[in-house]
Amino acid sequence: MMNDKPLDLHSLKREFHEKLHRAVSLEELEEIRVCYFGKKGILQDLMGALRLAPKEKIPELGKEINLFKEQLAVELENKKREVEERQLAKSLEKEIFDVTLPGKARLRSHPHPVLDVIEKMTEILRSLGLKEVHSNEIEQENVNFDLLNFPLDHPAKDMQDTFYLDDSMLLRTHTTTFQVPMMRLHSPPMALFCSGRVFRNEEVTSRSHQQFSQIDAFHLGKGVSLADLLSLLKLFYRRLFGDNVILRFRKSYFPFTEPSVEIDISCIRCGQKGCPICKHTGWLEVAGAGMMHPNVIQAGGHDPAVYTGWAFGMGVDRTLMLLHNIPDIRMLWESDVRFLRQF
């Protein structure tokens, strides 16, 4: 083909430019490259034609062909870059970030509802001027019972009600255990509370469990009265459940307080109209309280003739069940994510 035609680099170049101009994809550019630079390509033909040219013209023609080859290579490379840039711009346009699209939901953890309600309750106690302290889950038997004025034959001391670790150590059955060790550590006046898990060897049902959480508090000082406690509890439950809550005190018995009272609040579910939660009485039992027994104050190393104190204890799980209308206490301990995620 080329061999029998005079070299017309000018029209070859025009032809190349036309093809390059039409090409829009890298595949088309590759076709052009093969067509010109390939083993059987046009440039190869030109070299063949060069051999047939008159001898004196060969150096000049050779130079021209080489220059032509270099020009084509540069133009092809430029066009290739141009096509690549255009393709990149196009794909970026397609993948544009749309902030209005819904994202993928990520699973987030959060405090267990029991910890959450403890935090709520302890925050209120702190705001009422009480100081938080910590206490052991494993305790000596006498700290759990005897020093809190439990009679020697009290049924709670029975193996059937309490988890004993050995002859003298047990899992605390109430957070009231913090009273005597704290009184021995500090001098009055002191207003302290502690929260934590307690354990009882009981049958697990929808309303009772072998482990639950309690908050206990006491205030020991000169002239501390039951009236102080009752007004403090009124403030506490109104901050927790709202200003419409009414409190009721019933006479009761605990070994470590004298006198002792049981505290009820007006049902927060039905506003005392009567509902299954308050068993249609309009009242909910929420805490036990009273004046610290002189024997307990004495066990703590202080003179009950000089100092008096109030004390109360409340169940956290029961409060949580009231707050969220949870029907079964076992749900709080089963770590079922479907249940826990609701809080």
Ligand SMILES: [Zn+2]
């Ligand atoms: Zn009710």
